[in-house]
Amino acid sequence: MAETIYTIPVNESFSAAPEHNPAECPFCLMKKALNNNEIERILGAAMMEPDVRIETNKLGFCKNHLNEMASKDKKLPFALILESHLAEKKKEIFDSSKLFDSQGNKQEKKLSSLRESCYVCTRIEYSFSKMVSNMFWLWETDDEFKVKFQNQKYFCLPHYEMIIKSGREQLNKKSFSEFYKQAETIEKKYIEELGNDVSWFCKKFDYRYDSEPWYNAKDSVSRSVTFLSGGINDKSKDFKI
Numbered sequence: 495m496a497e498t499i500y501t502i503p504v505n506e507s508f509s510a511a512p513e514h515n516p517a518e519c520p521f522c523l524m525k526k527a528l529n530n531n532e533i534e535r536i537l538g539a540a541m542m543e544p545d546v547r548i549e550t551n552k553l554g555f556c557k558n559h560l561n562e563m564a565s566k567d568k569k570l571p572f573a574l575i576l577e578s579h580l581a582e583k584k585k586e587i588f589d590s591s592k593l594f595d596s597q598g599n600k601q602e603k604k605l606s607s608l609r610e611s612c613y614v615c616t617r618i619e620y621s622f623s624k625m626v627s628n629m630f631w632l633w634e635t636d637d638e639f640k641v642k643f644q645n646q647k648y649f650c651l652p653h654y655e656m657i658i659k660s661g662r663e664q665l666n667k668k669s670f671s672e673f674y675k676q677a678e679t680i681e682k683k684y685i686e687e688l689g690n691d692v693s694w695f696c697k698k699f700d701y702r703y704d705s706e707p708w709y710n711a712k713d714s715v716s717r718s719v720t721f722l723s724g725g726i727n728d729k730s731k732d733f734k735i
């Protein structure tokens with residue numbers, strides 16, 4: 495059963511996309527909103543909560559999120575997180591004689607296990623998977639939402655892959671084939687348009703096309719990158735429901 499607390503953010507992401515110019519993948523919009531909330535939360539009041547600190551010390555942070563937190567104007571909260579985190583890492587990696595061998599094998603193993611998790615990514619993935627379930631529930635039960643879905647400009651390729659996979663798992667065969675047809679129609683139309691825009695972009699480098707207008711080609715290169723790779727920090731390839 496979908497958790498209805500996610501209905502509003504899901505609806506917002508699907509409503510926002512057509513008004514954006516250029517439009518964005520609604521799932522990337524969800525991820526961005528989740529990401530911003532998490533960063534704000536972790537550098538805000540949550541930073542002082544002991545149970546949050548235990549979790550952040552345990553899971554650590556990925557490179558992207560460390561850099562993102564460092565770029566914010568929250569130097570003291572971030573430094574306090576680092577102070578505790580460094581102390582914990584020192585304890586885990588260096589303070590136990592059990593982790594020492596003359597060839598460094600044990601430390602290497604420990605370091606690689608620590609590298610695999612991120613507190614922020616874990617929380618985002620958890621909420622995101624709930625939102626995706628909610629999206630399928632809305633698509634099945636809410637006709638207005640179904641129209642919104644069909645009006646999407648595109649889904650980035652990683653999220654297109656994700657909705658095929660999780661849609662097949664969450665919808666019955668008949669519903670899924672309808673859903674898949676709708677999603678595929680959107681995607682096919684967009685990749686054709688995008689391809690034409692990039693071709694026009696290339697043509698504009700030829701002096702014979704100097705006086706021609708750009709049409710939609712000007713931002714077609716950056717739109718292609720977003721379409722092909724999805725949003726920043728996107729881990730939808732590892733995403734599981």
Ligand SMILES: [Zn+2]
Binds near residue numbers: 522649650652
């Ligand atoms: Zn996306």
Ligand SMILES: [Zn+2]
Binds near residue numbers: 557559612614
């Ligand atoms: Zn992360």
